[in-house]
Amino acid sequence: MKTMKNNRIWIGTTLVVAMLAAAPLAVAGSDDNKNKASKPDPMQVVRGAKAWKNNCGRCHNLRSPKELTDEEWDVSVTHMRVRANLLPLEAEDIKAFLKASN
């Protein structure tokens, strides 16, 4: 019974901490989005191409940038960022490369 209670307190605390940690993100997230509407930086495209080559063929074949639209790449690369444990900066570079090449 005691372990059950300890367990609960522990899980509860973990969940609360995780939720609180996520909160500031709401603000940060919306800021990020605004900066993005500008033109792609050529160096970012080059970095993205390299990161794409190094990371995106590890589990499955590399897909052609032409397979998806810009908006689809946005979603899919976020999806892959989580699956492949990529850094957010790498994911942004990869998106820039894919969008510049589709």
Add this chain to the structure above:
Amino acid sequence: MRKTLFLSSAIAIVLLSAIPAGAQTSTSTEEGLSSANQALLARIEKLEAELVALRASVQQSAQTASAAKATAQSAVKTVSTVQKLAKVGAAGAYSGAPSDAKWHLAGYADVGFVGGDMPGPDSFVTGKFNPGFHFQYKDLLIFESELEFSTTSDGETTTELEYSQFDIPINDYVTLVAGKYLSPIGQFQERLHPSWINRIQGAPAGFGHDGVQPTSDTGVQLRGTVPVGNTRFTYAVALGNGPQTTFEGGVKLEGVSKDNNSNKSLGGRIGFFALPYLELGGSYLTGKVSGYAPPVGHEETPVTLAADVPVGSSAQDQARYTLWGMDAAYTKGALAARFEYLNSHRGAFFSPTADDPAGVFLPRLGMKAWYGQVSYRMSNVGSSDFIHNLEPVVRYGQFRITGHDVLREENAQDRFNLGLNYWLAPTIVTKAGLEWRDFRVAGVPSETLYQFQIAYGF
């Protein structure tokens, strides 16, 4: 047997005749794409080389004025090339402000045929249709889910929720995952099981349902990456509802929506990249399991297979379950070599039944499995497009079970696969293969299967 031969040759002919057709269409579309890719890669590599040269010349430029001039010229050249590259197809890429909510429909499907020396007749298999949904709100979160539709042998359609999770990036190094997720233990489930990724028709022995590798769990995960110099570590730590006891007294390693004991499982995986194409991983999972609990609405009595209670046994009504494993992947260019090993134990315990509240005794259960797989895409062999699209693959693995005779007889085996895949596009593959299953239990005959499959990831 003759029928089998006839059927299989018919299928082989159909597959073979489909290939050149695919190859032809792919010359105009797919070939174009991949050569565009290659051109792009070649260009990038050239640019990288130029940048390195540029850096070297920057160092020298401090010494001589003429070197400085050359540097300036090459810098101008590099920048203009890079700008040109950025323009390739960029028209419209950034047109309009991005919308806040975006989504993407993806997934995969496969169909196939299985025949050979095995119980039951040769048959066409409907395979699976797995639609995947991804919804993203700004950079705040992404919700991803995948369903699996398949048809049972008696014609019923089954639907399963493969996973359904929120991914919330917390900072550069941590993402919070909450919901039902594919198990991060090992590699096969999380990364390789979709049929357009898997090089063989099925999972390695012990890596599918009723295996050692957990398929999914429900809970929370923290995951991310930590770069260290030129190398990097990746991690996933998961707190989930954890394993349960199956009807037969085995261990169920699938995400459930309601835990049957208050003890959560804790597990995860750490990966290490010495090089971008060489990954080593270690996994661990621990939790407690209780007796079999019938699903809500089913008052059936569990038939957990009881064994004699050893004299002096101090077994409880719960047992500890632990799993550890190692994996490795080398994926450079056309070559992919993978290895995974998993080893799990569940202690002895009493599983209560409706008839016997004291519980039936389930002895200690040990399960371990491993496989090694090598595939080679012949994209650099010869000059024929047909050959470039071929990919031979070989896989060998073993699955061992101790402490449960029925599970052992049904599942424990050595499994050897030989296959030849033909890629019509980067995510469309036709697979032809042979599978030998040696059950290694006296009286259980070994099986030889030939398998065909077409898979498409979209």
